[in-house]
Each structure stands twice: as C-alpha cells, then as structure tokens.
Amino acid sequence: MKISIQINASPYQYQAADSAWHFIQAAIASGHQIYRVFFYHDGVYNAVHDSRPPGDERDIVKRWSSLHEEQGVDLVVCVSSAQRRGLLETSVARKVGGYENALANGFRIAGLGLLMEAVIDADRHICFGA
Amino acid sequence: MKTLVFIIDKPLHGNIQTQEFIDMALMAAAFDQRVILLFEDDGVYALLGKQSPDAIGLKNSSPLLKALSIYEINDVWVEQESIIERGLNSEQFVIDVKRCPRVELKREMEAADELFSF
Numbered sequence: 001m002k003i004s005i006q007i008n009a010s011p012y013q014y015q016a017a018d019s020a021w022h023f024i025q026a027a028i029a030s031g032h033q034i035y036r037v038f039f040y041h042d043g044v045y046n047a048v049h050d051s052r053p054p055g056d057e058r059d060i061v062k063r064w065s066s067l068h069e070e071q072g073v074d075l076v077v078c079v080s081s082a083q084r085r086g087l088l089e090t091s092v093a094r095k096v097g098g099y100e101n102a103l104a105n106g107f108r109i110a111g112l113g114l115l116m117e118a119v120i121d122a123d124r125h126i127c128f129g130a
Numbered sequence: 131m132k133t134l135v136f137i138i139d140k141p142l143h144g145n146i147q148t149q150e151f152i153d154m155a156l157m158a159a160a161f162d163q164r165v166i167l168l169f170e171d172d173g174v175y176a177l178l179g180k181q182s183p184d185a186i187g188l189k190n191s192s193p194l195l196k197a198l199s200i201y202e203i204n205d206v207w208v209e210q211e212s213i214i215e216r217g218l219n220s221e222q223f224v225i226d227v228k229r230c231p232r233v234e235l236k237r238e239m240e241a242a243d244e245l246f247s248f
Contacts, residue, residue: 041150084146112154119134
C-alpha cells in the first residue's frame with residue numbers, strides 16, 4: 001500500500017513526530033511504501049538543522065534525516081509554514097539575508113501542491129498531531 | 131477525484147493554524163478534488179462577522195472564507211448542534227452555510243475518502 005504521512009506538531013513537545021516515525025518503521029517493515037512525509041504547521045520544526053538534544057535522548061531530526069538517507073523517503077517541509085517560522089531554504093535565505101543552513105539534511109522545501117499530490121496518489125493519507 | 135472533508139473546530143483568529151488549515155482546503159480545490167468544509171464545536175465562531183482581530187494585532191482572515199466560492203468550494207457545512215449550543219444563528223455568519231444535524235454529518239464523513247482535522 002502507498003501511504004502518505006502528514007505531521008502537524010513540533011517534535012519533543014508532542015508525541016506526533018514519534019508516533020509517525022514508529023508507524024513508518026512498522027509500515028516499511030510490513031512491505032508498504034511511504035509515498036511522502038509532509039511537515040505542516042509547527043511540524044516544520046522537525047526539520048530544524050541545529051537541533052541538539054542531550055546525548056542520552058532520541059534525536060528526532062537526525063532520525064528523519066536517516067529515514068531519507070537509508071530508505072529514500074521524501075521529506076517535504078511546507079514553504080509557507082516554514083518561512084513564517086524562520087526556516088528558510090538556502091537560496092531564499094541568501095536573497096533575503098537569512099540563515100542559510102536552517103534545514104536539516106534530507107528535507108526539501110515545497111508548496112502545498114506536493115501535499116495534495118500525495119493525498120490524491122496515495123492509498124491512505126495519515127495525519128499525526130493536532 | 132477524491133472527497134476530502136476538512137473539519138474546522140477552532141476559531142479563526144488567535145493562532146495561525148486555522149488559516150493554514152483553510153489554505154490546505156483551497157489547495158485541494160485547486161487540484162479539482164471535491165472539498166467539504168465542515169465547521170463544528172468552537173469552529174463555528176470562525177464564521178461570525180464583525181470580528182476585530184486588528185485589535186490584537188492580527189490580520190482579519192474572514193476574507194479567506196469569502197474566497198471559498200471563488201475556489202468553487204460550495205459544500206460549506208455547519209453542525210447544527212454546535213450553533214445551538216453556543217446560542218448563535220446563521221444570520222451572524224459572513225458566508226452562506228448549510229446547517230446539518232450531527233447524525234447526517236456522520237454519514238457524510240463515513241462516505242468521504244479523507245478527513246482532515248487540526
């Protein structure tokens with residue numbers, strides 16, 4: 001089954017990012033395909049490059065980056081949600097004089113069109129987080 | 131074409147989520163999907179006219195609701211019980227809505243392809 005995932009909540013403060021990650025692990029292990037993970041609302045904070053949790057804690061951002069590197073899962077951050085919250089794509093940051101390294105490895109920034117494409121093409125679309 | 135129901139259960143102003151959520155519904159309509167916008171619980175307050183969000187430094191998002199028809203989102207429903215419980219009536223709303231009792235909404239939601247909430 002082709003599964004599309006949407007994450008609406010920030011990491012650490014809510015369980016959404018953890019639940020989604022565990023769900024994705026289980027789905028892949030069961031032979032399903034993760035079509036895309038789309039980060040919306042405060043969910044964009046899952047893509048913060050400079051997140052540095054204490055060493056004995058799970059690293060949520062790094063976990064997403066590994067998911068992309070190892071499984072090739074498409075990680076898309078909503079551009080308008082991200083810009084509003086200070087996460088700029090490198091090229092945009094250069095243009096407006098913002099921080100150029102805001103986004104962690106494996107994430108890309110795009111519009112809501114990619115969310116809709118996933119909703120339409122996938123067999124199931126599952127949202128995590130209020 | 132899929133049928134997507136977007137459930138709004140929070141007011142329009144105060145945080146950015148409602149506005150971002152409506153953006154998602156507009157995008158779905160732009161992709162030629164059947165979009166149903168459902169207001170329930172405190173979400174019915176989003177429909178009220180005469181809001182002054184500028185008083186707390188926020189942009190007025192009511193025009194966003196008026197844009198729904200431009201995007202050909204014509205299924206705008208309100209849960210009847212939510213209106214009654216809050217002592218409101220549809221004449222106070224900025225757009226025309228269809229009042230539906232809870233039981234009817236349940237049937238429609240079961241028939242939809244995807245439900246979105248926030």
